[in-house]
Structures are given as C-alpha cells and as structure tokens.
Amino acid sequence: MTQQALAAPVADKTPRTARGQRTVRAILDAAAAEFGERGYHEGSIARIAQRAGVAIGSFYTWFDSKEAVFRALVADMSRQVREAVVPHILAAPDRLAGERAGLAAFLDFVRTHKALYRIIDESAFVAEDAYRAHYVSVAAGYASSLEQAFGKGVVSDGDWQVRAWAIMGMNVFLGLKFGVWDEGRPTAEIAAAAHALISDGLAPRR
Amino acid sequence: MTQQALAAPVADKTPRTARGQRTVRAILDAAAAEFGERGYHEGSIARIAQRAGVAIGSFYTWFDSKEAVFRALVADMSRQVREAVVPHILAAPDRLAGERAGLAAFLDFVRTHKALYRIIDESAFVAEDAYRAHYVSVAAGYASSLEQAFGKGVVSDGDWQVRAWAIMGMNVFLGLKFGVWDEGRPTAEIAAAAHALISDGLAPRR
DNA sequence: TACAGAGTTGAATACTGGTTCAGGTTTCAG
DNA sequence: CTGAAACCTGAACCAGTATTCAACTCTGTA
Known part of the structure; x- marks a missing residue:
C-alpha cells in the first residue's frame, strides 16, 4: 500500500541497515492495512506484527507506541x-x-x-x-x-x-x-x- | 446539555416511571459530556455513571452497552x-x-x-x-x-x-x-x- | 400497612491488548 | 574469521474497564 519511503519513525529509532528499513516499511504497510480495515481502536499491534511477518518486539524496536505508527x-x-x-x-x-x-x-x-x-x-x-x-x-x-x-x-x-x-x-x-x-x-x-x-x-x- | 426527551433506549428497557425517566435523561446528558470531552474510546461507563450520579448497575438497567448509549x-x-x-x-x-x-x-x-x-x-x-x-x-x-x-x-x-x-x-x-x-x-x-x-x-x- | 414491581447498588468477574524484557540471531567492518 | 552493533523474538506482565449479578431500597396501590 505505502510504496514510498516512510515518514521517519521516532527519534533514534531510525533503521541503520537495509534490513531495518525493510522491516519498517513492512510494518507501515501492515499498519495501513490493519487500521484501514479495523480502524484505530479495533486494530491491534499483534495483528500488525503478524501481517508484517515480524515479532511484536520488532514493532517496538521501530515505533514507540500504537499511536506513533498511526x-x-x-x-x-x-x-x-x-x-x-x-x-x-x-x-x-x-x-x-x-x-x-x-x-x-x-x-x-x-x-x-x-x-x-x-x-x-x-x-x-x-x-x-x-x-x-x-x-x-x-x-x-x-x-x-x-x-x-x-x-x-x-x-x-x-x-x-x-x-x-x-x-x-x-x-x-x-x-x-x-x-x-x-x-x-x-x-x-x-x-x-x-x-x-x-x-x-x-x-x-x- | 440534552434537554429534550431522549431517543428511547432499547427494547423493553424503557422507563416506566418518572423516576426512571429522570435517570435515563441524566445518563444521556452525562454520556454526552463524557464522550464529548474524552471521545468514545477514552470515555468510560464508570465515569458516565458517576457524572450522572448513579451506580454502574443503573446504567445497565437502561442501556445494553457502551455502544448503545452512544x-x-x-x-x-x-x-x-x-x-x-x-x-x-x-x-x-x-x-x-x-x-x-x-x-x-x-x-x-x-x-x-x-x-x-x-x-x-x-x-x-x-x-x-x-x-x-x-x-x-x-x-x-x-x-x-x-x-x-x-x-x-x-x-x-x-x-x-x-x-x-x-x-x-x-x-x-x-x-x-x-x-x-x-x-x-x-x-x-x-x-x-x-x-x-x-x-x-x-x-x-x- | 403490606406487597410487588420498578429501580438501584457496586464489588467481583472476565477479558482484552498494549508494552516490556531477557535473551537469541544476523550482519558486516576490520 | 570474529566480535560488536543492529535486529529479532514472543511469552509474560499488567492496567484498564465493560459487563454481570445477587441483594437492597423506593414508590404507589389496595
């Protein structure tokens, strides 16, 4: 969905490697899909992580909170x-x-x-x-x-x-x-x- | 806030007495204030009941759920x-x-x-x-x-x-x-x- | 006065889902 | 090769809160 480069996450949480960048992109896309379908409050971090194919912990490596991705x-x-x-x-x-x-x-x-x-x-x-x-x-x-x-x-x-x-x-x-x-x-x-x-x-x- | 007669609650949950009517009105007004200030998801039933000056149980006497009052x-x-x-x-x-x-x-x-x-x-x-x-x-x-x-x-x-x-x-x-x-x-x-x-x-x- | 139905009560229940954390694994410069 | 930085993992924790329920009080009618 979001094919473009990602409004940068927070503070020092910027990916330093191509690998990290890929993950951030995957999370943003997953979040767009999740929030788009379920809305903010019904949308869950666990499901976003799942859609993105990463662990919940990885999500928090790149974003401080649910509101932050949003x-x-x-x-x-x-x-x-x-x-x-x-x-x-x-x-x-x-x-x-x-x-x-x-x-x-x-x-x-x-x-x-x-x-x-x-x-x-x-x-x-x-x-x-x-x-x-x-x-x-x-x-x-x-x-x-x-x-x-x-x-x-x-x-x-x-x-x-x-x-x-x-x-x-x-x-x-x-x-x-x-x-x-x-x-x-x-x-x-x-x-x-x-x-x-x-x-x-x-x-x-x- | 809501000075008018209340879009009727659900099903059989219509007040039969003036007393009940007053309570429903108080709850609706309280809900308007609570949701108006905090929004739906941040708004809490407990606080609505408190604002209305009734117990939580009374809320559920008149409305089936949070979404119902809304x-x-x-x-x-x-x-x-x-x-x-x-x-x-x-x-x-x-x-x-x-x-x-x-x-x-x-x-x-x-x-x-x-x-x-x-x-x-x-x-x-x-x-x-x-x-x-x-x-x-x-x-x-x-x-x-x-x-x-x-x-x-x-x-x-x-x-x-x-x-x-x-x-x-x-x-x-x-x-x-x-x-x-x-x-x-x-x-x-x-x-x-x-x-x-x-x-x-x-x-x-x- | 007495009883029944209408209303009231709020502690306890049940559950959801965001966030943390103590380790693993990958990557890559030197 | 190698070690340290960068990333990844997901079970466990925890706070908040919608909803239930069994017992209690009012109110008005007979």
Missing part, C-alpha cells in the same frame, strides 16, 4: 494524497479547470485507497493535531492558489479563507459519498457537476 | 441539530437566503454544542450505519428542497445529488473550522461569504 501513517498518507492530486491541478489550463481535474483525481484516489482515506479521517480523534495540520495546510494551499487565480482574472474576488474551507469540505464529502460509499457514477461526472456548482453557483442565470 | 446519543443529536437549523431555513424568504440563515444557525449551534458535533463525527467510526443514516437523510432533505426551489425558479437546474452532498460538506467543514476551531469571526460573516460562493460561484461576472 501518526507516521497519517503523515505518509497526507503526502500521498497531495502527490496524487496536485499534478492534475497544475496541469490544467486555469485554476477553475484545475479544480475539476483535481476533484476527479481525488475521487479516483479515494476509490483505490479507501483505507488511507479512512485513516486520515480517523486521525481527527486519535491525533487531532496531525489532522488539523493536514487540513490547515491543504486549506492554506487552496487559499493562496485561489487568490493567485484572482490575480489572473480567472476567479472573482471574495473571502479566501472561507472559500478554501468550503471547497475543501465539499471535496471531502464528495469523496466520502462518491468515492467510498457509492462507486455507481463515473468520477468525471461528479467532478463536472461539482465544477459547475463552484464555478457558477446555484443562482439562475440572469 | 447510538442513542447520535440519534438525539441528529435531531437537535435539525431542530436548531431547519426553522431558520424555512423562515427565510427563499431557499438561497435560507441556506445562508441555516448556515449561520448551524455555526451558532456548533459553537455552543461542540460536544455534540464531535459525537456525530466520531460516530463514523463507532457506528458507521448511524453516521451514514444521519448524513444520507440530511442530504436527501437538501436535495429535495433544492429541487423544489428550482421549481420556483430560485435556483438553476443541476445535479441535485452532487449539489446536496457538496453543500453539506461545505457546511460541515465550515462548522469545524469556524465553529469548533476558530471562533474569531462572527458567524454571520462566514455565512455571508459562503452564501456568496454557493449563490454565484467563483467565476468572475461576465
């Missing part, structure tokens, strides 16, 4: 989502078109990474600060990117803070509904409808 | 939010103005009922079906109300499903950001900015 996972995931979505936004001709492409990419990501999506959501209760950090940083990115688009005349003037959080919330809920719960409709279709809403609003054309 | 709470809360918000929407001259009034009311509600807000959110992981039921029903209400507004010519035609979930997500995130995390700005201001976005979109006026 936090490492959130950071890792936060990065993955961004990496999956941002390029699509940047590749689009303008910010508004980017919003549409970004949402479609996000929905696709969610559909293929439901576990990760769930983990980030659950971090709100297990690691509030990590959760906040994730969304605050995403929102900041949104706000500045929107403001920049305003400079180019692509979007109207307005409250960047509110707009950023609003759009983010929209995307998250569309991800939940049409990514996790209901795969019955093509992601592009959802993205198009959402794009229309964000772009022109609900008011009838005057 | 579910009762979610239902109760779902109702409270609705009751706090819907009247404002209905009182407005039209659906779009209602959206604005509704959001302001929602933000006010969240600021004064943070525990409830947290409980509903956490239900996503403790009682997925209850969480789903809550949002699915809210979304359905949104969708039909929007469609009705379309009939009156107040909003443009579009994808009701997507619009409903999008707006709901918007509101939830604005509630998180400007209701729970950051009370620095007046709720009316947030609602106005959000209203502008929903109503006219981001595209510059043509």
Whole structure:
C-alpha cells in the first residue's frame, strides 16, 4: 500500500541497515492495512506484527507506541494524497479547470485507497493535531492558489479563507459519498457537476 | 446539555416511571459530556455513571452497552441539530437566503454544542450505519428542497445529488473550522461569504 | 400497612491488548 | 574469521474497564 519511503519513525529509532528499513516499511504497510480495515481502536499491534511477518518486539524496536505508527501513517498518507492530486491541478489550463481535474483525481484516489482515506479521517480523534495540520495546510494551499487565480482574472474576488474551507469540505464529502460509499457514477461526472456548482453557483442565470 | 426527551433506549428497557425517566435523561446528558470531552474510546461507563450520579448497575438497567448509549446519543443529536437549523431555513424568504440563515444557525449551534458535533463525527467510526443514516437523510432533505426551489425558479437546474452532498460538506467543514476551531469571526460573516460562493460561484461576472 | 414491581447498588468477574524484557540471531567492518 | 552493533523474538506482565449479578431500597396501590 505505502510504496514510498516512510515518514521517519521516532527519534533514534531510525533503521541503520537495509534490513531495518525493510522491516519498517513492512510494518507501515501492515499498519495501513490493519487500521484501514479495523480502524484505530479495533486494530491491534499483534495483528500488525503478524501481517508484517515480524515479532511484536520488532514493532517496538521501530515505533514507540500504537499511536506513533498511526501518526507516521497519517503523515505518509497526507503526502500521498497531495502527490496524487496536485499534478492534475497544475496541469490544467486555469485554476477553475484545475479544480475539476483535481476533484476527479481525488475521487479516483479515494476509490483505490479507501483505507488511507479512512485513516486520515480517523486521525481527527486519535491525533487531532496531525489532522488539523493536514487540513490547515491543504486549506492554506487552496487559499493562496485561489487568490493567485484572482490575480489572473480567472476567479472573482471574495473571502479566501472561507472559500478554501468550503471547497475543501465539499471535496471531502464528495469523496466520502462518491468515492467510498457509492462507486455507481463515473468520477468525471461528479467532478463536472461539482465544477459547475463552484464555478457558477446555484443562482439562475440572469 | 440534552434537554429534550431522549431517543428511547432499547427494547423493553424503557422507563416506566418518572423516576426512571429522570435517570435515563441524566445518563444521556452525562454520556454526552463524557464522550464529548474524552471521545468514545477514552470515555468510560464508570465515569458516565458517576457524572450522572448513579451506580454502574443503573446504567445497565437502561442501556445494553457502551455502544448503545452512544447510538442513542447520535440519534438525539441528529435531531437537535435539525431542530436548531431547519426553522431558520424555512423562515427565510427563499431557499438561497435560507441556506445562508441555516448556515449561520448551524455555526451558532456548533459553537455552543461542540460536544455534540464531535459525537456525530466520531460516530463514523463507532457506528458507521448511524453516521451514514444521519448524513444520507440530511442530504436527501437538501436535495429535495433544492429541487423544489428550482421549481420556483430560485435556483438553476443541476445535479441535485452532487449539489446536496457538496453543500453539506461545505457546511460541515465550515462548522469545524469556524465553529469548533476558530471562533474569531462572527458567524454571520462566514455565512455571508459562503452564501456568496454557493449563490454565484467563483467565476468572475461576465 | 403490606406487597410487588420498578429501580438501584457496586464489588467481583472476565477479558482484552498494549508494552516490556531477557535473551537469541544476523550482519558486516576490520 | 570474529566480535560488536543492529535486529529479532514472543511469552509474560499488567492496567484498564465493560459487563454481570445477587441483594437492597423506593414508590404507589389496595
């Protein structure tokens, strides 16, 4: 699941050998699967170790606690989502078109990474600060990117803070509904409808 | 906190006397406080009983399990939010103005009922079906109300499903950001900015 | 006043699962 | 080859806490 290099564990607990690195990766992947399926509280260290094919003791060689792996996972995931979505936004001709492409990419990501999506959501209760950090940083990115688009005349003037959080919330809920719960409709279709809403609003054309 | 009559406990566990009713109410209120502060998993039955001023045994007279109170709470809360918000929407001259009034009311509600807000959110992981039921029903209400507004010519035609979930997500995130995390700005201001976005979109006026 | 059903009590039970630790095994530089 | 550092092992420990239960108290009706 997590194919990438691992948000580093804690303190001096960094692997010094290739062997150690492999173990850490295996544990992170196992943890992602375990927490994704069972959730944080139902998920168990023993099962994570088993999935990873290592002993419980090895787990504690690399992570200080259950919460520690979880936090490492959130950071890792936060990065993955961004990496999956941002390029699509940047590749689009303008910010508004980017919003549409970004949402479609996000929905696709969610559909293929439901576990990760769930983990980030659950971090709100297990690691509030990590959760906040994730969304605050995403929102900041949104706000500045929107403001920049305003400079180019692509979007109207307005409250960047509110707009950023609003759009983010929209995307998250569309991800939940049409990514996790209901795969019955093509992601592009959802993205198009959402794009229309964000772009022109609900008011009838005057 | 919960001043209203209690989503009924389970099966035959309904109080037959005023005395019993008082106890159930006390337990529900205590549970709201406990879960609101510590979250579901950190919250303890012993502490709920203590807060309610009853013995642990009494708790089990009225609720089958920890999860049972939590579910009762979610239902109760779902109702409270609705009751706090819907009247404002209905009182407005039209659906779009209602959206604005509704959001302001929602933000006010969240600021004064943070525990409830947290409980509903956490239900996503403790009682997925209850969480789903809550949002699915809210979304359905949104969708039909929007469609009705379309009939009156107040909003443009579009994808009701997507619009409903999008707006709901918007509101939830604005509630998180400007209701729970950051009370620095007046709720009316947030609602106005959000209203502008929903109503006219981001595209510059043509 | 007396009895029955409704409510109450909280110590004891039962169990789960995170964390520790006292050794083994592997790896690799010298 | 060799020894020390890096890693691995998993049974045992332990703390926390949901749930049970057998006995007790209230309350209101006859």
